Amino acid sequence: MVNVSTTGPFQAVWTASNSTLKYPEYTGVAYLANKVKGMLLYLPNSLVALCVNPRGAYRTTSRTIFESERSKGYSKEIITPDNVTLFAKIYIAEGSTKDTKTTILFNPLGTNSDVRDHLQTTLIHEKTNVVTFNYRGLGNTWRAKDLVVDGESVYQFVVDELGINKDSVNMYGHSLGGAVATSVKALHQDSKGKLVADRAFKSVYSLLTENLCISRFGRVVKKITSLVLSIFIAYPVYLLGWEWNNERAICDLTSDKLVIFHPNDVLVTKSASLASVCESDDVLELDRSEFGGSTHFAPLSSHNTQNGERAKDVVVDFLKG
Numbered sequence: 001m002v003n004v005s006t007t008g009p010f011q012a013v014w015t016a017s018n019s020t021l022k023y024p025e026y027t028g029v030a031y032l033a034n035k036v037k038g039m040l041l042y043l044p045n046s047l048v049a050l051c052v053n054p055r056g057a058y059r060t061t062s063r064t065i066f067e068s069e070r071s072k073g074y075s076k077e078i079i080t081p082d083n084v085t086l087f088a089k090i091y092i093a094e095g096s097t098k099d100t101k102t103t104i105l106f107n108p109l110g111t112n113s114d115v116r117d118h119l120q121t122t123l124i125h126e127k128t129n130v131v132t133f134n135y136r137g138l139g140n141t142w143r144a145k146d147l148v149v150d151g152e153s154v155y156q157f158v159v160d161e162l163g164i165n166k167d168s169v170n171m172y173g174h175s176l177g178g179a180v181a182t183s184v185k186a187l188h189q190d191s192k193g194k195l196v197a198d199r200a201f202k203s204v205y206s207l208l209t210e211n212l213c214i215s216r217f218g219r220v221v222k223k224i225t226s227l228v229l230s231i232f233i234a235y236p237v238y239l240l241g242w243e244w245n246n247e248r249a250i251c252d253l254t255s256d257k258l259v260i261f262h263p264n265d266v267l268v269t270k271s272a273s274l275a276s277v278c279e280s281d282d283v284l285e286l287d288r289s290e291f292g293g294s295t296h297f298a299p300l301s302s303h304n305t306q307n308g309e310r311a312k313d314v315v316v317d318f319l320k321g
Contacts, residue, residue: 002096002129002162009077009085010161012153017187018081021145021152038142045240049141051110052176078133080153084140088133088154089113090162091124098163101320102129103170104154106177106184118301119172122316131158135180143241144183147176151184167192170319174198175267175296178274179244185257186249195257196315197274199265199296203245205234206272247277258318260300260311262286267296286311 014022026034074090093100103123107113113132123130135141135150151171158164170193173181178200185195201207209226212233237243250257259282261268261275270276275283285306286295294302301312 002092002098002100002164004074004076004090004092005161006074009079010157011079012081012156014081018149018152021149023082041240045142046139048240048242049137049139052135052141052147076157078153078157080136080149082149084136084146084150086133086136086150086153088131088157091130092162093124093127093129095127096129098165099168100127100129100164101168101170102131102158102162102164103172103319104131104133104151104158104181106151106171106173106181107132107135108173108175108177117299119299119312119315122312123319126316126320128320129162129164144179144244145241147180148183148187151180152187155184155188166190169193170195172196172198172315172319173200174300175200179246182246182249182253182274183244185253185255186246189252189254192255194255194319195253196260196319197250197257198260198300198315199262199268200246200259200274201244201268201272202247202250202274202277203272204237204243205230205245207268208234208237210269210272211267246274250274251277256318257282258284258315260284260286260315262290262295262303263288264291265296266293284311284314 072092074092076088076090078086078088080086105113105120112134120130120132131154133150133154135147140146155169158169159166166188169191171181171185173179173196175198178197181195182197182200185193209229212225212229250259257278259273259275259278261270261273261283263270263285265273287304287306290303300315303311305311305314
């Protein structure tokens with residue numbers, strides 16, 4: 001049986017696999033320069049953090065144990081290696097063992113774990129374990145790696161406290177959540193757990209240049225505007241610590257992965273998506289007859305695949321298989 005400790009928080013730690021996520025240790029002039037940089041970037045970084053998780057890493061329920069459909073639910077505090085407290089919900093299926101499929105859900109931009117999708121409900125009904133959590137909030141989020149530390153901490157909780165076999169730990173992320181999930185999964189190449197990256201971008205640079213460059217006047221104009229965007233937008237984003245490059249991470253994964261993209265996505269175009277660097281067998285294309293904002297922002301349960309199947313059902317079968 002899988003049990004959740006209700007006596008205190010779980011403490012995640014730095015390991016050999018996640019040590020690259022640590023803040024570098026500065027001394028002397030470099031220390032002072034980093035402090036000045038932090039003061040100069042405080043406001044823009046705070047705005048980014050506000051967009052990532054508007055309500056912050058707040059407690060989603062005051063109850064430690066609560067009943068959920070076909071599972072028992074737990075509220076859990078998880079402390080990251082850099083001592084930030086996260087709040088998670090864990091849904092344990094009846095008769096769950098260490099080999100029961102367990103999916104960690106990663107939130108998209110601006111959404112918290114209280115926003116439930118039919119995917120989460122269906123995974124619970126299919127007698128799999130589900131873990132949801134909120135990223136660290138305003139005041140603790142300063143760079144992309146902070147969110148990866150959050151996801152890594154939740155992964156450690158699932159493996160070390162719940163005792164789930166690492167090969168049974170799957171990850172699903174939508175949009176920004178797909179980028180975070182891919183980065184966390186890349187830290188655990190020894191695990192056969194599956195990854196689903198739903199309408200996720202391969203890099204912030206590609207996302208910005210593809211969306212903002214002017215292509216209607218030909219290739220030359222597109223290249224010029226892309227260069228301007230690189231200098232005045234993409235590089236400042238990198239300076240802020242929010243550049244995300246998962247192209248190598250997704251290609252290096254040896255475990256099963258499913259990368260979802262929408263051909264009419266209003267935000268993440270095909271060339272900017274993770275799907276653009278994946279083998280066709282690893283890609284799930286959504287219905288190209290759909291248009292508008294829902295192509296990116298609507299939950300997976302709102303979409304069909306290009307073959308007419310319900311996208312949610314395809315993903316559930318993939319994760320529980």
